[in-house]
Amino acid sequence: MSAAEVARATCARLAVADSRGLNATLAWSDAALLAEAARVDALPPGGALREVPIALKDNIVTTEQPTTCGSRILEGYVSPFNATVVERLRAAGALIACKANLDEFAMGSSTEHSAYGRVRHPLALDRVPGGSSGGSAALVAADVVPAAIGSETGGSVRQPASFCGVVGVKPSYGRVSRYGLVAFGSSLDCVSVLGKTVAEAERVLAVIAGLDPRDATTVDLPPLVPEPAPLSLAGVTIGLPREYFPADLHPGVRAACDLAVARLRDLGARIVEVSLPHSKYAVPTYYIIAPAEAAANLARYDGARYGARATVDGDVRALYRATRGQGFGPEVRRRILVGTYVLSAGYYDAYYGRAQAARSRIADDFRRAFASGVDLLFTPTTPTPAFKAGEKTGDPVAMYLADIFVCPVNLAGLPALSLPLARSEGLPVGGQLIARHFEEARMLALAATLERHLDPAAEARP
Amino acid sequence: MSVSAKEVAHVAALAELAVSEAELPALTAQLNRIVGFVAQLAELGEPGAAEPYVAGPEAARLRADEVRPAALARPPAAIAPEFVDGFFVVPKLGGMEQP
Numbered sequence: 110m111s112a113a114e115v116a117r118a119t120c121a122r123l124a125v126a127d128s129r130g131l132n133a134t135l136a137w138s139d140a141a142l143l144a145e146a147a148r149v150d151a152l153p154p155g156g157a158l159r160e161v162p163i164a165l166k167d168n169i170v171t172t173e174q175p176t177t178c179g180s181r182i183l184e185g186y187v188s189p190f191n192a193t194v195v196e197r198l199r200a201a202g203a204l205i206a207c208k209a210n211l212d213e214f215a216m217g218s219s220t221e222h223s224a225y226g227r228v229r230h231p232l233a234l235d236r237v238p239g240g241s242s243g244g245s246a247a248l249v250a251a252d253v254v255p256a257a258i259g260s261e262t263g264g265s266v267r268q269p270a271s272f273c274g275v276v277g278v279k280p281s282y283g284r285v286s287r288y289g290l291v292a293f294g295s296s297l298d299c300v301s302v303l304g305k306t307v308a309e310a311e312r313v314l315a316v317i318a319g320l321d322p323r324d325a326t327t328v329d330l331p332p333l334v335p336e337p338a339p340l341s342l343a344g345v346t347i348g349l350p351r352e353y354f355p356a357d358l359h360p361g362v363r364a365a366c367d368l369a370v371a372r373l374r375d376l377g378a379r380i381v382e383v384s385l386p387h388s389k390y391a392v393p394t395y396y397i398i399a400p401a402e403a404a405a406n407l408a409r410y411d412g413a414r415y416g417a418r419a420t421v422d423g424d425v426r427a428l429y430r431a432t433r434g435q436g437f438g439p440e441v442r443r444r445i446l447v448g449t450y451v452l453s454a455g456y457y458d459a460y461y462g463r464a465q466a467a468r469s470r471i472a473d474d475f476r477r478a479f480a481s482g483v484d485l486l487f488t489p490t491t492p493t494p495a496f497k498a499g500e501k502t503g504d505p506v507a508m509y510l511a512d513i514f515v516c517p518v519n520l521a522g523l524p525a526l527s528l529p530l531a532r533s534e535g536l537p538v539g540g541q542l543i544a545r546h547f548e549e550a551r552m553l554a555l556a557a558t559l560e561r562h563l564d565p566a567a568e569a570r571p
Numbered sequence: 572m573s574v575s576a577k578e579v580a581h582v583a584a585l586a587e588l589a590v591s592e593a594e595l596p597a598l599t600a601q602l603n604r605i606v607g608f609v610a611q612l613a614e615l616g617e618p619g620a621a622e623p624y625v626a627g628p629e630a631a632r633l634r635a636d637e638v639r640p641a642a643l644a645r646p647p648a649a650i651a652p653e654f655v656d657g658f659f660v661v662p663k664l665g666g667m668e669q670p
């Protein structure tokens with residue numbers, strides 16, 4: 110197929126996804142995709158992602174399409190520069206297929222908090238695809254694109270990957286440039302990848318990884334070179350953290366994990382139980398640190414320099430307050446208020462100070478587990494399969510707990526992935542592998558071996 | 572520790588966020604739910620002088636102090652709500668010192 114044929118076929122699939130009411134896309138057009146194809150045709154031969162259409166979560170800036178972050182406050186905003194990941198994808202020959210819907214400013218676990226409407230789960234339209242990268246995950250799951258870019262602050266790629274039955278890879282903090290990723294929680298934010306398979310996600314990650322002079326948190330490491338998947342897992346030790354398999358774990362999720370652990374054992378891996386005792390504090394820790402950083406990062410949206418501006422009759426503060434009050438949706442407003450509260454005089458030590466200390470303990474637990482000889486940790490990605498739309502929107506804390514198994518990894522800055530294990534009552538169930546800092550290549554190779562021995566379409570019976 | 576409606580209104584003012592009187596009761600209840608939930612970290616005892624955990628490289632790399640303007644696809648005037656003679660235009664300052 111020529112690049113133009115790929116572009117036309119992608120447009121047809123995007124149109125089908127839109128007509129099904131997935132609401133996974135925010136901006137795409139035939140003209141933009143054909144322009145992408147013409148650009149690819151003009152590149153020299155080669156390119157690791159030549160003619161691969163890729164969806165971008167709409168918190169990654171591009172100069173051709175609007176970047177909304179799923180928020181009214183960025184209505185009409187078109188970035189004057191491209192994100193580094195966009196430059197790298199394009200240089201490798203990829204076609205930017207569309208901007209994908211998301212929870213507003215990546216704050217959410219269900220993609221119900223977008224100003225542009227909720228994203229529907231491709232396999233069950235009354236359910237959520239997870240979030241906040243729900244649009245990206247739904248587009249991969251619906252076979253619109255083979256891979257998509259998302260972002261994680263507290264599990265926003267692995268959790269929707271698990272719900273939608275696709276692969277989601279969160280690299281180590283520092284592996285991929287965030288230049289052009291709209292900031293949410295800067296000590297946590299990671300550009301991440303969704304793919305139909307481990308190999309597909311890895312191919313994209315290898316292209317976007319690497320040092321970027323525009324992002325001082327990127328680390329100077331040798332290029333991420335995909336390793337072949339081994340035939341056996343002999344000599345590999347997999348740790349099962351007991352705190353991630355609680356008694357009230359959803360029976361379908363437990364059955365799928367049991368099946369995967371049996372496969373790991375059959376493949377020759379040694380399975381040991383480990384303990385990560387402070388992981389139970391990860392969600393409260395995260396919901397202090399992330400809102401605190403968000404309150405600071407989102408201070409820039411004030412109607413002065415870009416984005417939407419409220420019409421007010423008053424001074425500049427009236428303009429700020431009205432613009433922000435009208436422009437931000439309910440979840441973003443809640444997080445700005447929580448973040449401002451925990452940083453305010455008199456409460457800083459009681460909340461932020463404690464959260465910093467808890468974060469160190471959570472990271473120390475992982476360090477100890479890996480120091481004990483464990484190569485990878487295996488856990489369920491989510492406590493349940495995809496839940497119904499509206500089920501958790503009335504209680505913010507119930508929504509936050511959907512990330513209980515994924516957000517400890519973000520606090521520790523480790524690489525991790527979710528891969529589809531099996532189904533429970535027809536809904537995908539994902540399993541999570543967690544590795545040491547910067548050991549993505551080995552994690553992905555071992556995940557590819559496990560992937561070959563799973564049947565993600567099969568029902569896991571408790 | 573519970574958060575009063577008055578404190579929520581104060582925090583909203585600090586965050587430059589308009590919150591109407593009508594929204595305040597529901598917002599106060601939600602904030603109490605969240606703050607009550609995160610307060611469980613008190614179980615871990617006093618944090619002491621914990622160093623902030625840094626997920627990234629231990630030392631920030633320094634780069635040469637050179638002006639390297641980014642190549643912009645469009646100028647500020649194209650993305651600003653109001654831009655005149657090289658300046659972003661906003662209403663008069665008013666009482667900045669008032670919380």
